Amino acid sequence: MRKISQEEAKRWTELARNHGFVNDEGAIALGRFIVEGSSDETGYMIIEFITPCPAGLFGENLQPKTPPIMFDRTATGELIFPGRWWQHMFEELSKHAATPPERQTARIASRHVISSDAHLPADTDTISFLAPDEQGNLIVHEALPPGTRVPMEIRPQNRV
Numbered sequence: 001m002r003k004i005s006q007e008e009a010k011r012w013t014e015l016a017r018n019h020g021f022v023n024d025e026g027a028i029a030l031g032r033f034i035v036e037g038s039s040d041e042t043g044y045m046i047i048e049f050i051t052p053c054p055a056g057l058f059g060e061n062l063q064p065k066t067p068p069i070m071f072d073r074t075a076t077g078e079l080i081f082p083g084r085w086w087q088h089m090f091e092e093l094s095k096h097a098a099t100p101p102e103r104q105t106a107r108i109a110s111r112h113v114i115s116s117d118a119h120l121p122a123d124t125d126t127i128s129f130l131a132p133d134e135q136g137n138l139i140v141h142e143a144l145p146p147g148t149r150v151p152m153e154i155r156p157q158n159r160v
Helices: 006-018 083-094 101-112
Strands: 033-039 044-049 079-081 113-115 118-120 127-132 138-144 149-156
Touching: 083 113, 118 149
Parallel strands: none
Antiparallel strands: 033 044, 044 149, 079 118, 113 149, 127 138
């Protein structure tokens, strides 16, 4: 986990602004992404983060983490990016009536797919980033920087 430079922060803020992920007060929405590509044959989508994506406040078994908040890892050091995070993010995006056409994939995914955990290589670039905890206090999180690409397995939900 490395510190970010002022130049990176400026560049990433402009990238977020260009994609509509900065509000009128200048706050950047965290964990926002674009879909870079998908394959119906393999069931994978490639997501590219546009804004920093902090590690979740809760571990694999939904137990609260203590600061600094780090990504869970496999026994071999791979970062675990939980499928439940994707479901939550897709659901949040689907709630917004103003979701532009290029983000319709998230709306469809929130209703029709299940996401598996993604494993990123142990040497994946991560940054130290201040993000809010449940009470809104800023604490240090490990985060994926903008530009990080994550392959995500998706499959249709079973209908009952």
